Amino acid sequence: MSSTFKKISLKVLLIVLPLCGMWQIGSASYIHAKAILAQVLLETAWDKTVHGQQEVKPWPWADTWPISRLDVPGLGIDRIVLAGASGSSLAFGPGHLFGSSLPGQQGNTVIAGHRDTHFRFLKDIQRGELIQLQSLTGKMIQYKVSETIIVDEKQTEYLANTSENTLTLITCYPFDAIRPGGPLRYLVIAKQHKPDIST
Amino acid sequence: MKQKNSIFTSTLHCIIAGFCSGFFFNIIMIFTIMLISDRLGADTLEENLDDDLLNKQIAEVRPEKAKQGTLLFKTINNLTHDYTLAPSLDTDVHIQIRGMIARTTVKQTFHNNSADWQEGIYVFPLPENAAVDHLRMHIGDRIIEGQIKEKQQARREYQQAKIEGKRASLVEQERPNIFTTSVANIGPDEDIIIEITYQQPVRYQNETFSLRFPMVVAPRYIPGKTVVTGFEGTGWSLNTDQVADASRITPPVLNPVQDLENEAEHRTINPVSLRIDLDAGFLLSNIDSPYHPIDIGIPDKTRYSIQLQHSQVPANRDFVLDWKAEPGNAPRAALFTEEKDADIYSMIMLLPPASETSPVLHREVIFVVDTSGSMSGPSIVQAKQALKLALNRLKPGDRFNIIQFNSYTDKLFRFPQAISHHALRQAHLYVDSLEAQGGTEMAPALSAALLKQGNKSGANNNNDGRNYDVRQVIFLTDGSIGNEDALFNIIQSQLGDSRLFTIGIGSAPNSHFMNRAAKFGRGTYTYIGNISEIQTKMETLFSKLESPVLTNIHIQWPEDCAKNNCVVESYPHNIPDLYLGEPLLISTKSDSLPESLTITGEIAGETWSAALKLKGGQKDSGIPAIWARKRIAALMDKMRQNQNSEGDEVEQLRNGIIKTALSHHLVSKYTSLVAVDVTPARLKEALVKSHALPVNLPEGWDHKKVFAQLPATATNASLAFFNGLLMLLAGLLLLLTRKHVFNV
Numbered sequence: 001m002s003s004t005f006k007k008i009s010l011k012v013l014l015i016v017l018p019l020c021g022m023w024q025i026g027s028a029s030y031i032h033a034k035a036i037l038a039q040v041l042l043e044t045a046w047d048k049t050v051h052g053q054q055e056v057k058p059w060p061w062a063d064t065w066p067i068s069r070l071d072v073p074g075l076g077i078d079r080i081v082l083a084g085a086s087g088s089s090l091a092f093g094p095g096h097l098f099g100s101s102l103p104g105q106q107g108n109t110v111i112a113g114h115r116d117t118h119f120r121f122l123k124d125i126q127r128g129e130l131i132q133l134q135s136l137t138g139k140m141i142q143y144k145v146s147e148t149i150i151v152d153e154k155q156t157e158y159l160a161n162t163s164e165n166t167l168t169l170i171t172c173y174p175f176d177a178i179r180p181g182g183p184l185r186y187l188v189i190a191k192q193h194k195p196d197i198s199t
Numbered sequence: 200m201k202q203k204n205s206i207f208t209s210t211l212h213c214i215i216a217g218f219c220s221g222f223f224f225n226i227i228m229i230f231t232i233m234l235i236s237d238r239l240g241a242d243t244l245e246e247n248l249d250d251d252l253l254n255k256q257i258a259e260v261r262p263e264k265a266k267q268g269t270l271l272f273k274t275i276n277n278l279t280h281d282y283t284l285a286p287s288l289d290t291d292v293h294i295q296i297r298g299m300i301a302r303t304t305v306k307q308t309f310h311n312n313s314a315d316w317q318e319g320i321y322v323f324p325l326p327e328n329a330a331v332d333h334l335r336m337h338i339g340d341r342i343i344e345g346q347i348k349e350k351q352q353a354r355r356e357y358q359q360a361k362i363e364g365k366r367a368s369l370v371e372q373e374r375p376n377i378f379t380t381s382v383a384n385i386g387p388d389e390d391i392i393i394e395i396t397y398q399q400p401v402r403y404q405n406e407t408f409s410l411r412f413p414m415v416v417a418p419r420y421i422p423g424k425t426v427v428t429g430f431e432g433t434g435w436s437l438n439t440d441q442v443a444d445a446s447r448i449t450p451p452v453l454n455p456v457q458d459l460e461n462e463a464e465h466r467t468i469n470p471v472s473l474r475i476d477l478d479a480g481f482l483l484s485n486i487d488s489p490y491h492p493i494d495i496g497i498p499d500k501t502r503y504s505i506q507l508q509h510s511q512v513p514a515n516r517d518f519v520l521d522w523k524a525e526p527g528n529a530p531r532a533a534l535f536t537e538e539k540d541a542d543i544y545s546m547i548m549l550l551p552p553a554s555e556t557s558p559v560l561h562r563e564v565i566f567v568v569d570t571s572g573s574m575s576g577p578s579i580v581q582a583k584q585a586l587k588l589a590l591n592r593l594k595p596g597d598r599f600n601i602i603q604f605n606s607y608t609d610k611l612f613r614f615p616q617a618i619s620h621h622a623l624r625q626a627h628l629y630v631d632s633l634e635a636q637g638g639t640e641m642a643p644a645l646s647a648a649l650l651k652q653g654n655k656s657g658a659n660n661n662n663d664g665r666n667y668d669v670r671q672v673i674f675l676t677d678g679s680i681g682n683e684d685a686l687f688n689i690i691q692s693q694l695g696d697s698r699l700f701t702i703g704i705g706s707a708p709n710s711h712f713m714n715r716a717a718k719f720g721r722g723t724y725t726y727i728g729n730i731s732e733i734q735t736k737m738e739t740l741f742s743k744l745e746s747p748v749l750t751n752i753h754i755q756w757p758e759d760c761a762k763n764n765c766v767v768e769s770y771p772h773n774i775p776d777l778y779l780g781e782p783l784l785i786s787t788k789s790d791s792l793p794e795s796l797t798i799t800g801e802i803a804g805e806t807w808s809a810a811l812k813l814k815g816g817q818k819d820s821g822i823p824a825i826w827a828r829k830r831i832a833a834l835m836d837k838m839r840q841n842q843n844s845e846g847d848e849v850e851q852l853r854n855g856i857i858k859t860a861l862s863h864h865l866v867s868k869y870t871s872l873v874a875v876d877v878t879p880a881r882l883k884e885a886l887v888k889s890h891a892l893p894v895n896l897p898e899g900w901d902h903k904k905v906f907a908q909l910p911a912t913a914t915n916a917s918l919a920f921f922n923g924l925l926m927l928l929a930g931l932l933l934l935l936t937r938k939h940v941f942n943v
Contacts, residue, residue, distance in 0.1 A: 010264065010933070010937055013930070013933055014933060014934060014937075017930035018930040019924040020925065020926050021929075021930060022923065022927070024922045026917045027916075027919035028917070031915075031916040035914075084637070085910040085912075087911070090249065090912060095910070099637060110911040112912050114914050158909070170909055170910065172911065172912045177913070178917045179920050180911070180915050182913070190444075
């Protein structure tokens with residue numbers, strides 16, 4: 001009796017454990033797949049935006065829309081930036097914080113991205129690196145990284161408006177932590193490098 | 200060996216199969232979701248083919264460009280230092296109500312707990328119609344009476360005294376409902392008491408009298424680009440091109456949740472004690488304070504004394520008192536008079552009877568809901584519930600739309616929709632999905648609500664080009680913005696035949712905005728401060744929205760008055776439309792009181808008139824101040840409308856305001872109260888340190904949502920991957936060791 005019970009429970013465990021494990025690994029890959037795939041879908045929406053349409057939703061039920069394009073030529077990075085830095089938009093791309101300056105406007109433009117997907121490249125960024133933002137009107141704005149710092153999530157002074165045109169990129173820190181939700185943030189601060197170049 | 204091999208391969212197979220199945224399962228899920236959503240979209244199109252095709256787009260975004268603005272960033276979370284050093288504050292409030300006039304004395308005690316000489320600056324709210332006419336500074340037993348001066352003059356005198364080491368205080372108006380008290384040269388371990396007195400008329404609506412005492416200036420959203428003038432005031436915001444005085448209306452806010460070694464402790468400051476003497480002039484059936492528990496003493500005839508059950512409450516939510524006359528005793532008309540400088544001032548109240556005819560009106564109702572960060576927590580829950588109630592109240596033949604705004608404006612339908620089961624279902628889903636986050640760009644939302652796009656499409660119009668009898672915009676917000684004047688201009692210039700009804704949500708709504716927006720929008724205002732009130736407050740509002748309105752109201756003074764040369768100056772100049780249950784309230788100044796007056800108006804297409812004898816009446820105090828306050832408000836409105844015009848007009852209006860304010864001893868935008876002690880107290884060598892007094896976050900507000908936090912930016916991909924690996928490993932271990940463990 002007990003032996004059959006053992007057998008059954010063993011079988012169940014042997015089936016359930018690998019399946020759950022695979023499910024977890026699958027969902028991890030899904031997060032990455034979604035992050036990559038969405039950027040492809042966003043491309044079209046961004047094209048329409050630059051050509052004069054406003055708030056183009058990349059898919060019908062999206063609650064966000066592209067508002068800028070971020071390039072780091074030195075690292076071969078090209079990302080479409082979405083409106084809002086809520087969890088639902090960050091899954092698809094870096095998000096522009098509501099209330100911070102839009103690219104091309106005077107002040108501090110703040111963009112956040114996931115440390116393990118779109119903004120993983122931040123750990124490779126060095127002082128002096130060039131970052132380009134494309135504004136809603138298609139203008140290219142160049143920034144030069146002036147510093148990278150690690151701060152606590154409560155240090156909101158970095159979000160405050162600045163008189164100098166600034167780009168602040170935010171991601172979580174440390175980059176390789178397994179558990180999400182830590183209190184530390186990695187900030188890349190870049191200052192506008194040149195006057196706008198029209199394309 | 201063979202067996203081991205097979206175990207290994209089977210495990211490998213298992214891993215690969217599991218991985219693929221997990222991955223593909225997810226992909227399939229996504230496609231299913233996509234397909235379902237597409238199906239839903241298709242349903243939408245099929246069901247409503249008869250309607251205008253354009254109307255089916257759910258969550259159509261109006262292409263309003265987001266504007267730049269300041270989210271509320273600077274907090275004293277990191278400035279605990281400053282918080283402990285600033286003088287602390289206690290407030291004691293005594294309200295005396297006689298008839299329909301309330302006279303309130305606010306005593307602010309500034310304690311200096313440090314060893315330095317200090318200057319304390321406190322930004323606080325008062326009712327939007329408060330006529331502030333007295334300032335007294337108590338230093339020990341001595342009392343120094345404040346003088347009314349022109350603003351710049353008052354500031355100079357205060358600064359001079361501050362430099363000379365004299366104790367001084369200054370009360371300035373920033374907005375009709377935001378004031379600043381500055382107290383200079385508070386000695387080490389010294390208390391200085393600032394006593395401020397104001398009068399106001401009591402609100403009378405639907406047979407209920409009510410009085411609101413605001414306790415805290417809620418953090419305001421400041422739109423616009425910063426202008427580089429630096430900090431003029433002591434607030435957390437810089438001045439911007441849209442809010443030129445932003446730094447003066449944004450007092451530093453204490454983060455209520457302090458993380459003390461991971462044990463979150465809730466802390467509040469600025470305790471308030473409050474008592475009320477209420478003499479309505481008749482017996483009351485009910486006295487209620489919806490937000491603070493109160494004790495009511497045994498009445499002496501018609502006099503009631505009321506106090507807070509807790510001796511002190513934190514200044515973090517408005518205090519409200521409502522009272523009702525015994526059934527049948529609710530006054531329908533009242534007259535209050537007072538003589539001053541050979542003039543007679545009066546306040547006249549008349550409640551028009553409810554109309555008996557109530558025609559069925561086809562309404563176009565546009566709901567606008569504020570979903571900015573300041574609405575998060577209980578406020579958005581209240582707004583959603585109120586919206587749902589209102590949706591259920593719509594009738595066949597009505598049309599509606601919902602607009603939400605935060606940093607962006609978003610619409611449910613591109614054009615207002617006729618009531619249908621389907622449209623309502625979409626609306627309920629839309630309301631469910633509302634989340635509070637981001638800034639408060641109110642201007643585009645107001646414009647979108649007032650613009651009648653339904654008429655432009657052509658396709659969904661009736662033949663007459665207007666598919667409604669009345670167009671009502673219902674605006675749910677906490678009004679936490681700093682650019683009130685710009686918004687009032689939008690309302691006045693774009694109102695057309697719409698009517699705007701504001702619903703003030705939350706524990707500390709901006710009463711100045713609610714009141715004036717409704718006035719310029721020719722509607723009314725309502726407050727909802729907690730969940731339990733929603734039902735009754737909304738019912739009252741619905742009955743107003745659905746009943747005919749008394750419009751085109753005029754006052755005719757008797758002819759003999761004109762002959763005897765008695766000049767009557769009465770406010771408001773243009774009498775607002777009156778909704779069900781609202782009284783007419785006018786303040787007049789004249790050489791002698793006319794014997795009677797006639798009021799005419801139109802209701803439901805019929806003429807209505809009433810004659811009122813102005814005899815007797817209750818002699819009361821505070822009537823001239825209330826009249827002067829209304830005159831100043833009227834002049835300020837004119838000034839706002841003419842702000843861009845050239846020439847003397849603005850200057851004349853300004854002088855008019857100053858003259859009225861000075862002669863009635865009132866604080867206004869251009870006049871302040873200043874009190875200066877004669878003898879210097881501080882030695883010139885000692886420094887005086889200036890501190891802005893922090894204020895509480897309004898109750899129910901979420902500090903993170905308002906003052907932002909650096910966003911969380913990690914997915915749980917790594918964690919999931921790690922967990923998955925662990926489970927696989929466990930499975931493998933089990934497979935290899937099953938003989939030993941299970942003996943099978």
